[in-house]
Amino acid sequence: MWYYEKKLQYPVRVGSCNPQLAKYLIEQYGGADGELSAALRYLNQRYTIPDKVVGLLTDIGTEEFAHLEMIATMVYKLTKDATPEQMKAAGLGAHYANHEHALYYENAAGSAWTATYIAAKGDPIADLYEDIAAEEKARATYQWIINLSDDPDLNDGLKYLREREIIHSQRFREAVEILKEERDRQIFF
Amino acid sequence: MFTQVKYYQPYNSPNDPCPPVRVKSYQTPPQLYIGFQPPNLQQFSPKQALYCGTLWPAFYSPYPDPDGRNDDK
Amino acid sequence: MNHPLPPAYYELLEEIQAVDFVLVELTLYLDTHPEDYEAIKQFNQYAQQSKKLKKQYEQQYGPLRQYGESYSGYPWNWNNAPWPWQV
Numbered sequence: 001m002w003y004y005e006k007k008l009q010y011p012v013r014v015g016s017c018n019p020q021l022a023k024y025l026i027e028q029y030g031g032a033d034g035e036l037s038a039a040l041r042y043l044n045q046r047y048t049i050p051d052k053v054v055g056l057l058t059d060i061g062t063e064e065f066a067h068l069e070m071i072a073t074m075v076y077k078l079t080k081d082a083t084p085e086q087m088k089a090a091g092l093g094a095h096y097a098n099h100e101h102a103l104y105y106e107n108a109a110g111s112a113w114t115a116t117y118i119a120a121k122g123d124p125i126a127d128l129y130e131d132i133a134a135e136e137k138a139r140a141t142y143q144w145i146i147n148l149s150d151d152p153d154l155n156d157g158l159k160y161l162r163e164r165e166i167i168h169s170q171r172f173r174e175a176v177e178i179l180k181e182e183r184d185r186q187i188f189f
Numbered sequence: 190m191f192t193q194v195k196y197y198q199p200y201n202s203p204n205d206p207c208p209p210v211r212v213k214s215y216q217t218p219p220q221l222y223i224g225f226q227p228p229n230l231q232q233f234s235p236k237q238a239l240y241c242g243t244l245w246p247a248f249y250s251p252y253p254d255p256d257g258r259n260d261d262k
Numbered sequence: 263m264n265h266p267l268p269p270a271y272y273e274l275l276e277e278i279q280a281v282d283f284v285l286v287e288l289t290l291y292l293d294t295h296p297e298d299y300e301a302i303k304q305f306n307q308y309a310q311q312s313k314k315l316k317k318q319y320e321q322q323y324g325p326l327r328q329y330g331e332s333y334s335g336y337p338w339n340w341n342n343a344p345w346p347w348q349v
Contacts, residue, residue: 010239139216139218140216142252143216143252143253146252146253147253156240159242159251159252160240160242161242162242162250162252163241163242163243163248163249163250164242166218166219166220166242166243166248166250167220167242167243167248169220170219170220170223170226170248173220174225174226177225
């Protein structure tokens with residue numbers, strides 16, 4: 001089971017009411033390489049991977065939910081109290097018509113999240129390589145959003161999230177090394 | 190040591206309508222180089238670690254590249 | 263509850279976030295380095311420090327966790343704002 005903790009993993013700050021940035025940032029909420037996809041991908045792979053890397057998938061999957069909450073916080077603050085006119089001007093008129101200020105699991109182009117974003121091949125190496133690629137793609141997405149954003153407070157949180165992708169990628173690379181090792185052969189009974 | 194940004198020069202045609210970007214770059218962060226993390230790497234203080242997004246300076250990857258170029262040897 | 267939180271709230275929260283971040287980093291590290299004795303010692307030290315800080319936080323600002331992981335005040339104060347995205 002899981003325990004919720006009533007705090008963010010990182011002190012998120014947002015400098016201005018800016019629905020335009022929220023529109024870009026939603027990519028990391030409900031997009032293919034976003035935090036929801038990441039959390040569900042890793043937690044789902046746990047059931048068919050060797051025991052010695054299940055702990056890592058569990059812990060990274062759990063951390064992704066903390067990141068999802070950070071993205072939600074950013075979107076919430078960027079759009080809180082924005083007028084319908086501001087939403088429309090930011091390209092969020094269609095979103096507003098359907099969801100008002102509610103968050104929705106969609107990408108920056110407005111397509112709803114889909115399970116086809118995540119892979120589960122059942123082959124441990126294939127799945128871990130998928131995870132490494134997912135981390136690198138998420139890192140790249142953060143770079144592109146930072147390039148689009150002129151809000152230094154927001155960028156501070158985005159740089160943190162980009163760095164986390166680097167660490168996760170590192171750990172998945174180590175998981176591959178662990179599964180490559182032939183250590184088990186040397187166990188004496 | 191390694192660099193965290195690489196550069197290349199794409200081909201530019203006189204028929205390209207956008208003003209050419211002569212030098213392009215891409216990121217090559219530390220996880221591509223370190224291999225299995227060795228024990229006892231130097232650590233940041235807890236607050237520094239939080240604001241850098243990692244406990245270990247060896248994995249810290251600033252973005253955007255602070256000097257535009259990043260050729261520390 | 264709609265009065266702004268004192269600066270001390272943000273300072274304590276930041277301290278908890280920093281200590282818990284070290285714990286996240288060490289957790290992922292230990293998942294792939296289960297035999298690093300020094301890292302496990304450090305992990306246990308920080309776990310203890312995190313518990314201490316959270317106890318202090320909860321006495322002033324209410325429960326951080328649910329399902330019995332935190333004690334409740336009276337009346338039930340889990341629902342009290344602010345939620346993490348509101349601060």
